[in-house]
Amino acid sequence: xxxxxxxxxxxxxxxxxxxxxxxxxxxxxxxxxxxxxxxxxxxxxxxxxxxxxxxxxxxxxxxxxxxxxxxxxxxxxxxxxxxxxxxxxxxxxxxxxxxxxxxxxxxxxxxxxxxxxxxxxxxxxxxxxxxxxxxxxxxxxxxxxxxxxxxxxxxxxxxxxxxxxxxxxxxxxxxxxxxxxxxxxxxxxxxxxxxxxxxxxxxxxxxxxxxxxxxxxxxxxxxxxxxxxxxxxxxxxxxxxxxxxxxxxxxxxxxxxxxxxxxxxxxxxxxxxxxxxxxxxxxxxxxxxxxxxxxxxxxxxxxxxxxxxxxxxxxxxxxxxxxxxxxxxxxxxxxxxxxxxxxxxxxxxxxxxxxxxxxxxxxxxxxxxxxxxxxxxxxxxxxxxxxxxxxxxxxxxxxxxxxxxxxxxxxxxxxxxxxxxxxxxxxxxxxxxxxxxxxxxxxxxxxxxxxxxxxxxxxxxxxxxxxxxxxxxxxxxxxxxxxxxxxxxxxxxxxxxxxxxxxxxxxxxxxxxxxxxxxxxxxxxxxxxxxxxxxxxxxxxxxxxxxxxxxxxxxxxxxxxxxxxxxxxxxxxxxxxxxxxxxxxxxxxxxxxxxx
Ligand SMILES: Nc1ncnc2c1ncn2[C@@H]1O[C@H](COP(=O)(O)OP(=O)(O)OP(=O)(O)O)[C@@H](O)[C@H]1O
Ligand SMILES: [Mg+2]
Numbered sequence: 057x058x059x060x061x062x063x064x065x066x067x068x069x070x071x072x073x074x075x076x077x078x079x080x081x082x083x084x085x086x087x088x089x090x091x092x093x094x095x096x097x098x099x100x101x102x103x104x105x106x107x108x109x110x111x112x113x114x115x116x117x118x119x120x121x122x123x124x125x126x127x128x129x130x131x132x133x134x135x136x137x138x139x140x141x142x143x144x145x146x147x148x149x150x151x152x153x154x155x156x157x158x159x160x161x162x163x164x165x166x167x168x169x170x171x172x173x174x175x176x177x178x179x180x181x182x183x184x185x186x187x188x189x190x191x192x193x194x195x196x197x198x199x200x201x202x203x204x205x206x207x208x209x210x211x212x213x214x215x216x217x218x219x220x221x222x223x224x225x226x227x228x229x230x231x232x233x234x235x236x237x238x239x240x241x242x243x244x245x246x247x248x249x250x251x252x253x254x255x256x257x258x259x260x261x262x263x264x265x266x267x268x269x270x271x272x273x274x275x276x277x278x279x280x281x282x283x284x285x286x287x288x289x290x291x292x293x294x295x296x297x298x299x300x301x302x303x304x305x306x307x308x309x310x311x312x313x314x315x316x317x318x319x320x321x322x323x324x325x326x327x328x329x330x331x332x333x334x335x336x337x338x339x340x341x342x343x344x345x346x347x348x349x350x351x352x353x354x355x356x357x358x359x360x361x362x363x364x365x366x367x368x369x370x371x372x373x374x375x376x377x378x379x380x381x382x383x384x385x386x387x388x389x390x391x392x393x394x395x396x397x398x399x400x401x402x403x404x405x406x407x408x409x410x411x412x413x414x415x416x417x418x419x420x421x422x423x424x425x426x427x428x429x430x431x432x433x434x435x436x437x438x439x440x441x442x443x444x445x446x447x448x449x450x451x452x453x454x455x456x457x458x459x460x461x462x463x464x465x466x467x468x469x470x471x472x473x474x475x476x477x478x479x480x481x482x483x484x485x486x487x488x489x490x491x492x493x494x495x496x497x498x499x500x501x502x503x504x505x506x507x508x509x510x511x512x513x514x515x516x517x518x519x520x521x522x523x524x525x526x527x528x529x530x531x532x533x534x535x536x537x538x539x540x541x542x543x544x545x546x547x548x549x550x551x552x553x554x555x556x557x558x559x560x561x562x563x564x565x566x567x568x569x570x571x572x573x574x575x576x577x578x579x580x581x582x583x584x585x586x587x588x589x590x591x592x593x594x595x596x597x598x599x600x601x602x603x604x605x606x607x608x609x610x611x612x613x614x615x616x617x618x619x620x621x622x623x624x625x626x627x628x629x630x631x632x633x634x635x636x637x638x639x640x641x642x643x644x645x646x647x648x649x650x651x652x
Pocket of ligand 2: 448449450489589590
């Protein structure tokens with residue numbers, strides 16, 4: 057696992073798992089956003105005083121175009137252009153910063169929940185709510201700013217039109233043309249901005265769903281893939297959103313710039329025409345338009361800057377909360393930071409024989425799972441059979457590194473091992489009792505591993521065929537009904553099946569189909585120890601028999617441990633059966649019933 061960040065940075069960065077999630081770069085960017093916002097407000101002040109100056113000069117100069125009017129016009133056009141450039145820069149900078157924060161939050165969340173094996177969903181949920189609130193707040197504020205921007209443009213133009221109409225009808229008509237131009241450009245631009253905004257929302261939702269799906273399946277990923285896979289996948293998703301966000305901020309910045317420039321063009325055009333035609337304005341006409349244009353415009357700038365301060369500070373609160381959670385939970389779970397990343401040296405040979413002695417898992421002082429002796433070898437599948445609540449899942453979770461037993465020795469190929477080491481060595485492929493699928497294609501769900509096979513390899517794999525996964529892919533392909541009419545029709549259906557979107561948590565599939573897909577994913581990892589917790593759940597008898605015969609036909613190289621309640625109707629001749637009974641002493645205490 058890469059060790060990002062320089063240790064010298066630690067004092068100036070907010071860190072999680074040794075990685076800087078909020079570093080000096082972000083702070084510089086935050087200062088730049090605030091500084092640009094303040095520059096904008098100053099520019100508004102300067103341009104307003106120049107307009108007032110212009111009004112005064114026009115009134116004083118009466119019939120001539122004086123030098124000072126020309127200077128004022130020139131200065132005004134420079135200030136207004138600077139204002140437009142500043143506004144564009146401001147939008148770009150602040151959106152870049154905002155997405156930087158969101159990226160950091162999402163990655164930190166993802167890493168955190170994988171670290172904690174999904175134990176602290178509520179806390180993560182709270183933090184997510186805070187960050188979503190931040191976005192909502194930002195959106196509401198930018199909505200207010202947009203309304204103010206449009207209102208200021210409208211009011212100022214209406215004021216100038218009234219003024220010039222009062223002074224001179226031809227100039228008034230000219231001003232009307234400016235209004236028509238403004239709205240004919242602004243409306244399509246605003247629509248484009250809104251469309252881009254919805255693309256950003258969709259991309260953000262994708263990241264959110266992905267995060268939530270991972271939260272559900274955190275244990276499987278944690279046991280089999282560490283964090284690297286989800287980090288890699290989230291990078292990909294976040295990259296998508298970055299592009300969407302960049303487009304959105306670009307169109308928004310153009311819109312803001314246009315809002316600023318057009319009324320100013322109108323003002324100057326009006327003045328120059330009025331001077332050329334020799335019209336004059338009264339004192340009311342001097343003050344009212346300046347106020348109408350200046351006030352909402354300045355207010356808009358101020359709100360924009362303050363909303364940024366607000367959303368930045370709530371992003372900081374949420375990041376700080378995450379950071380404190382990391383620290384607390386790492387201690388609580390008793391999972392030392394160092395052992396996550398330090399992979400113990402691999403054995404010279406892969407595990408072929410696994411022994412467990414004196415296993416005992418305890419909750420609240422009560423044994424929930426106890427196995428005196430357990431043996432599994434690579435020669436045939438080991439079936440752990442026991443009634444409900446007898447502790448099968450607890451034992452399997454301990455083997456997968458998700459549970460720390462109170463007692464027990466685990467011996468691999470004759471060597472004593474730490475419980476978590478099986479996972480640390482990447483030996484484990486684990487199918488939880490309630491596996492989760494991720495929103496996305498069948499292919500993405502099957503190939504979580506970095507060493508994902510090509511689609512051809514996947515479709516040609518004997519695991520895909522012998523477990524019935526291939527048939528399922530063909531069915532899903534047919535369901536989509538777009539396969540090419542070629543000789544290899546079945547194959548092209550299976551290819552299509554790989555592209556089938558399983559929906560959130562696999563909601564587009566039946567329970568059995570979901571189970572088969574999750575089982576396929578687990579087997580395709582081809583790890584030396586495969587742990588399947590109730591893999592035959594939700595499957596019909598024929599499929600169960602087919603999968604059991606796949607297990608017993610020595611198609612799996614390595615140790616295979618399968619738990620089940622019952623093997624009714626199935627042939628157990630080829631398996632190593634280990635029966636488990638509930639830990640009775642403690643159980644009777646637990647379920648003690650007092651009789652009258
Ligand atoms: N977090 C927990 N806190 C307290 N007791 C728990 C906890 N998790 C599981 N148990 C209890 O431990 C016992 C063993 O649970 P486990 O899930 O290992 O059983 P199982 O053999 O897999 O059952 P099933 O066949 O129904 O899946 C059960 O009585 C269960 O209620
Ligand atoms: Mg169970």
